[in-house]
Amino acid sequence: MTTPRRPRPAVLLGQLAAMIAVAGLIVALVGAEPATQAQQVREVASTLRCPTCVGEHVADSTSPVAQSMRLVVAEQLQAGRSPDQVRAWFADAYGDDVLLEPPRRGLGWTLWAVPLVVVAAAATAFARRHRGPARRLRRTLGAAAATVGVAALGVWWLAPGLLPGPGGQAGAASTGADTPDGATVVLERAVEDQPGRVELRTALAHRLDDTGQEAAAVPQWAAAVRLRPLDADLRYRYAFALTRTGSTPQAVPILEETLTIDARHAPSLLLLGSVIEKSDPDRSAALLERYRALRADAGEDDR
Amino acid sequence: MTGAMLAGTALLVLTLTAALAGAAGCGITARAPAARTGHVLGHAARLGPRALVLSAVAAAAATAHLEAALLRGSDALPYVSRVTAPDMPAYYRATAMWSALEGSLLLWLLALAAVAALATATTRRLEPRHRAAVLTVLGAVVSVFGVISLLASPFTTAAGAGGAPSPLLRDHAAMGVHPPLLYAGFAALAVPYALSVAASAGRRLPRGWAATTRAWNLGAWILLTAGVALGAWWSYAVLGWGGYWAWDPVENASLLPWLASTALLHTVGPRTRGGHWGTWAVVLAGLGFVLVVLAQLVTRSGIVESVHAFTTSALGPALAVTLGVVTVPWAALLVRGRSPTGLPGSGPARHGLRGAALDAQRTILTVVLVVVAVGTLLPTALLLATGERFSVGPPWYQRTLAPFALLLLVLLAAAPWLAGRPRPPRPLVPAAAGATACCAVGVVVRDPVLAAVAGLAAFTVVAGAPPLRHGRARVPDRRTAGSWLAHTGVALGAVAVVAGSHGSVQEGVLAPGETLTAGDTTATLIHLDRRDDAGRDVAEAELLLGRDGRPLGTARPELRWYPDHATMLAGPDIHGGAVDDVYVTLLDADPASGAATVRLAVTPLVGWLWAAAALAVAGGLVAGAPGRRRTTPRVRLHRIPSTPASARLLTLLIVPGLVTGLVGCAPAEDEPSPAPPLAGEGLDGGRYDVADLRGSVVLVAAWASWCAPCRDELPLLEDAAQRHEDDGLEVLGINVRDLPGPARRFAAEHDVSFPSVVDRRGTLSVAWGLRGLPATYLVDRDGNLVARHPGPVTEEWIDTVVVPEVRR
Known part of the structure; x- marks a missing residue:
């Protein structure tokens, strides 16, 4: 038997555990990061029904209408409208059934009221079953707790506008948070593992070009051309990379060879034509003329 | 024949x-x-x-x-x-x-x-x-x-x-197993139903009733859990939309009997009896099968709009009659009872806290069931009764069900103390585990809900662990072990569901070498491949996945086109891990340019969900495996009470609630609203604004060069424009999501005389409520939008709607 004055260690430890848990919850509540703009758009879009699909919301759907709707959501949020205002705008344009949370007015109200009635009935019946011989105070307290619970639920369901919203506007839009180096490193590793795969080489070369590392891309293009020497497009990309890094003289023979493989390769005609414009103007003019003729044949079908 | x-x-x-x-x-x-x-x-x-x-x-x-x-x-x-x-x-x-x-x-x-x-x-x-x-x-x-x-x-x-069957049904082997599993589970619920009818007819729970009900219900529950989980997994792994549960009416229809079965499982088990269990058992035992028949009606009659429903059939009335035949006698027998006393343990004094908690658990499961049923059926009822359309989607279910899910988790954590074990566990160790989990998740993820759920889950798992060396028995008894396994499954599943909202999704058009980034995960397109494979056209993209510079592997999502059915099926590639799933879908492939439209989704803890379902099924099997029969069941005759007070009360409250809801909120009359703005550069380079045409009646026609039916309606529009030009009818087009070249060629080929505003990204037409092309809108002389016509314009619509407006 412990002395009555001192609390038992179990109780102390229990209190400690509760404090640890509460501390975690408080950190989570206070430190929650504001949603990025993309997250906000997704959040709003996922409460809108895609009008041309069955059972899909706008955030997930791939239909053209849903794509346009996502753009509109992003536009309106950018303009500083609140998610509720955006939703109301869509309900105006498409009717109330575009909202996946039915509106709390008109008949839509029933969809919120009926669950509340169900809960209130269940709580009342439960309270009646467990009236018991408990003291009046406990009974009153229980009834009060149940009433408060159902009332809170009622406010949350029927009039969520009365509750404080989840924080203010989102922080600055972090545009994509691109991690280009990560992807490049992954590609480089893959190339090391399978040096003979031309697709990997090409993808890495494209990636390096796109991220402004043209010099590093040149050897990758060269390797790709070695692996697939008869591919005119690859040869052209290699030559193009060479001209961009200032090694134009090396590009010329490659392009000439490309044109012996495929005399009608338009990009190579254009590139070779412009590269030798100074050194060999006549030939350059002839090449560019051939290029223009090819383009005219192909028509204006290009986008 | x-x-x-x-x-x-x-x-x-x-x-x-x-x-x-x-x-x-x-x-x-x-x-x-x-x-x-x-x-x-x-x-x-x-x-x-x-x-x-x-x-x-x-x-x-x-x-x-x-x-x-x-x-x-x-x-x-x-x-x-x-x-x-x-x-x-x-x-x-x-x-x-x-x-x-x-x-x-x-x-x-x-x-x-x-x-x-x-x-x-x-x-x-x-x-x-x-x-x-x-x-x-x-x-x-x-x-x-x-x-x-x-x-x-x-x-x-x-x-x-119908032609040949949908390719979806022969795209994946799981689709062959899912229906038989569900059917077996549904059919097994017929035995508890029969037991419920027999008990209500005899007004007592005879010897062996509870044990027989439990055995059949447990069998049904195992099959249903496996069937529903397999359906969700199939939806996730095959359909390619990235989710596993869409709260679709047909999905809900399979969830309702499962909920009834779960509640019954926690009513007739020998350790969960108490707290008015007799009444609950009889009601829940019958309810499961009634909901099964309801599910048949929902799925097969075509009254509810769903992805999964069988095509509309003439069976609706016959199935409705069946539902009546199954429900009415059962409900009548339930309500008829006349001996309100004699319930085992009905004296209030015998309930105590444990009885109240057991009762609360059943009440909450039943409330969840009723709310899901309301969400599934009420929109259809409203549509049939008033013609007004409402959507009830995931946000509604989240808001209505989340509080009860949390309450159920709290009760789940208390399960070891409610199950009436001979030696309940000491609460200190589980409390420490729960607090640690809650604190750690709260600090790392910064989501209070996830932190609370993780804390409760850790508490549940640790508290329920059966004592391995307890007394003389070295092996924990099967029921304790089984319920612990199943409860662990539910706790892990809850964590997985809440954590799922922390995922990130990105979509983009990639050329080879281009990268899509979602969170800290990257996907780089290597190349796009196209092949012909046994009557279907398959496009396969190869993407290199990475995270923080570390390679994660290669994803090969597919897009399968079945020309015979004009059906496109996605073949997502999923890289599952212990922490998250990387889900790559190919949305579109352009072999000419080698570009692929790719969607990259990173969803945390999806794998836990399937593990959770497996644990729940394993728990059911452990708890239900036939073992030694310890003693012959005691002869105990229970009387069951009359109409459950709760049922009466529910009817009393729901009916007036519905009536006031329906009567008090008559739909507002449709008033003409101002037409949305439509202004921008035209196809011919000029500037057009529908507001400039105030004073004329304007037909606003949405079209695109890629829309075949738009071609057919053009002559009608041209004709109307010319005939009523002098009466002040103008036609203004919206060229939606089109390329300028093809659009201009289309307009020239078909002699389109009216100007069209270019809506390259489709955002202008969204304001008009455009769903699909073609669509035509009528704006009156005061600038109000007075009529919408989805689909190709018909002569009848022009004569009955447009002409009267022009002549007005």
Whole structure:
């Protein structure tokens, strides 16, 4: 038997555990990061029904209408409208059934009221079953707790506008948070593992070009051309990379060879034509003329 | 009628007749006074159950007959040619049986008849008269569905215009297993239903009632859990939309019986009795099967809009009658009772906190069930009653169900103390585990809800762990172990569901070498491949996945085009991990430029969800595995009470609530609203604004060069524009999501004389409520939007809507 004055260690430890848990919850509540703009758009879009699909919301759907709707959501949020205002705008344009949370007015109200009635009935019946011989105070307290619970639920369901919203506007839009180096490193590793795969080489070369590392891309293009020497497009990309890094003289023979493989390769005609414009103007003019003729044949079908 | 059709129909008739005979035979035994078991009654008592077995054999023979025809590809049955294609592999030929309405009804009949036959062997614990009553009900249920099966028989059905089966059904092997699992689980719920009817009729819970109900319900629960989880997994792994549960009416219809079964599981188990369990048990036992029949009505009648529903069939009325036949007698018997006392443990003093918690657990599960049913059915009811359309989607379910899910998790954590174990665990260790988990998740993830759920889950898992060396027994008893496994599954599943909201999704058009980034995960397109594969056109993209510079592997999502069906199916590639799933879908492929439209989704803890389902099923199996029978069950007769007070109260409250809801909120009249803005550069380079045309009646026509029906409506629009030009009718086009070149060529080819505003990204037309092309809107002289016409314009619409507006 412990002395009555001192609390038992179990109780102390229990209190400690509760404090640890509460501390975690408080950190989570206070430190929650504001949603990025993309997250906000997704959040709003996922409460809108895609009008041309069955059972899909706008955030997930791939239909053209849903794509346009996502753009509109992003536009309106950018303009500083609140998610509720955006939703109301869509309900105006498409009717109330575009909202996946039915509106709390008109008949839509029933969809919120009926669950509340169900809960209130269940709580009342439960309270009646467990009236018991408990003291009046406990009974009153229980009834009060149940009433408060159902009332809170009622406010949350029927009039969520009365509750404080989840924080203010989102922080600055972090545009994509691109991690280009990560992807490049992954590609480089893959190339090391399978040096003979031309697709990997090409993808890495494209990636390096796109991220402004043209010099590093040149050897990758060269390797790709070695692996697939008869591919005119690859040869052209290699030559193009060479001209961009200032090694134009090396590009010329490659392009000439490309044109012996495929005399009608338009990009190579254009590139070779412009590269030798100074050194060999006549030939350059002839090449560019051939290029223009090819383009005219192909028509204006290009986008 | 061919011989094969006759043979199949004869087998169906035999199933029905035998089931009727079985019901009659058992019925005679059930009604006979116990003292007078005479000559005739003795025969009936023996023959009744045998007739039920015969019925199951006949149903199995009918199924075998159909399967044989399917596997042989016989053309004696039109159904075979409807659901199979000549090039189908044997597995998909066999599973094609339940790919259409008629065959799936036969499978359902087989499941029911088999359950009735099994029940003849497994209900011996019951008193003979009670058992006879149960078998009578089962025989009657089989008969009702026998009639349905004859109405829509796969043996007599015409070939139909359906063509070959949807490629979706033969795209993945799981689709063959999911329906039989669910059907078996649904059919097993018929036994608790029969027990419920028999108990209500006799107004008491006889010896063996609870044990028999528990055994059948547990079996049904295991099958349903596996079936529902498999359906969710299939939806996730095959459909390619990245989710696993869409709160679609048909999905919900399968969830409702599962919820009833779960509540019943926690009512009739020997350790969870208490807190008015008798009434609950009788109501929940019957409710499960009633909801199964409701699910049949929802799925097969086409009254509810769903991705999964069978096409609209004429069976709606017959299934509605069936629902009435199953529900009304059961409900009438429940309400009829007249002995309000005598419930075991009904004295308030005997409840205590444990009784209240057990009761609360059932109440909350039932509230969840009713809320899901409201969300599934009320929008359809409102549509039928008032013509107003409402959508009830994931946000509604989240808001209405989240508080109860949290309460259930709290009760789940308290389960070891509620289950009446001889030695409940000490709470300190689980409390420490829960607090640590809550704190760690709170600090790392910064999501209070996830932190709370993780804390509760950790508490549940640690608290419920069965003591391995307890007393003399070295092995924990099976029920404790089983419930712990299942509860661990539910706790992990809850964490996975909440954590799922922390995922990130990105979508983009990638050329080779370009990268898409979602969170810290990157996907770089390597190349795009196109091949022809057994009648389908497959595009496959190869993407290199990475995270923080570390390679994660290669993803090869596919896009499969079935030209015969004009159907496109996605083949997502999923890289599952312990922490998250990387889900890559190919949305579009342009082989000319080598560009691919790719969607990259990173969702945390999806794998936990499937592990959770496996744990729950394993828990059910452990708890339900037949073990040594310890003692013969005690003879205990329970009276069950009359109408549950809660049911009366519910009716009292719901009806006025609904009436006020319907009457008080009459839909507002449609008033003409100002037309949305439409201004921008035209195809011809000029600037156009619909507001400038105030004073004229304006037809706003949305079109695009890629929209074939737009071509057909153009002459009508041109004609209307010319005829009513002098009356002040203007036509203004919106060129939606189109490329300038093709759009201009299209306008030139079809002599489009009216100007069109270019809406490259489709955002202008969203303001007009555009759903699909073509669509036409009518704006009056005051600038109000007065009419919308989706689809190609018709002459009738112009004459009845546009012309009166122009002449007004």
